[in-house]
Amino acid sequence: MELTESHTLPVPQQRAWEALNDTAMLKACIPGCESIEADGENAYAVALTAAVGPVKARFKGRMQLADIDAPRSYTIVFEGQGGAAGFGKGDAHVTLEPAGDAATTLAYTARAQVGGKLAQIGSRLVDGAARKIAAEFFRRFGEQLGEQRDSGAAAMDESAGPATAENAANEAGDDNVDDTGSTDASQTRKRSWTAWISKS
Known part of the structure; x- marks a missing residue:
């Protein structure tokens, strides 16, 4: 089985690379994933x-990252065992290329072999299941990347908001006074002093 696809990610190349190496992010995005844990240098259990056609099983496996060229590309070598369901093994070459200032094109070519019951159900069902899992992952x-980007932008706006408002008030000076009492401290003191003198 061979699968080649490309996807546009809504973040710069460096951020896309970091996300691809974030095990918490990958666990949240891989359909059916129960755990991803470090298992040696650039390797994960x-x-x-x-579920592939009528066969549903729990797989345990290992993936190793090789030919790492951060933040542009790497190769994932993987193998997994699903008990009576069979096994799968193969590799995927992943590349990242900038698509403007705030987007990245991710392309990959994956090759895999399956055995046991998985091999018996036919290549069409196996290919279809692989494409479905890949589509759901991306x-x-x-x-996830879009939500992180939006939340980061919102946090920046919130932190900049009060400072911007304060700077605008300072630049406006003492003449920028409204009738609701929203004045700066110096203008308030001037009014209080004038009222005290007039009463005297």
Whole structure:
């Protein structure tokens, strides 16, 4: 089986690279993923539940990152065992290229072999299941990146908001006074002093 696809991610290249190496992000995006844990240098132990046609099983496997060229590309070598359901193994070459200042094109070519019951159900069902899992992963991955980007922008706006308002008030000076009492401290003191003199 060979699968080649490309997707546009709504973040710069460096951020996309960091997300691809964030195990918490990957766990949240891989359908059926139960755990991803470090298992040596640039290697991870993975457990997930997947359904391929009539076969549904819990797979345990390992993936190793090789040919790392941060933040542009790497190769994932993977293998997994699903008990009576069979096994799967293969590799995927992943590349990241800038698509403007705030987007990245992710492309990959994956090759895999399956055995056991998985091999018996036919290549068409296996290919279809792989494409479905990949599509769901990238849907979730894009949504997660978009949410992080939006929340980061909102946090920046909130932190800049009060300072911007304060600077605007300072630049406006003492003449920028409204009738609701929203004045700066110096203008308030001037009014109080004038009222005290007039009463005297």
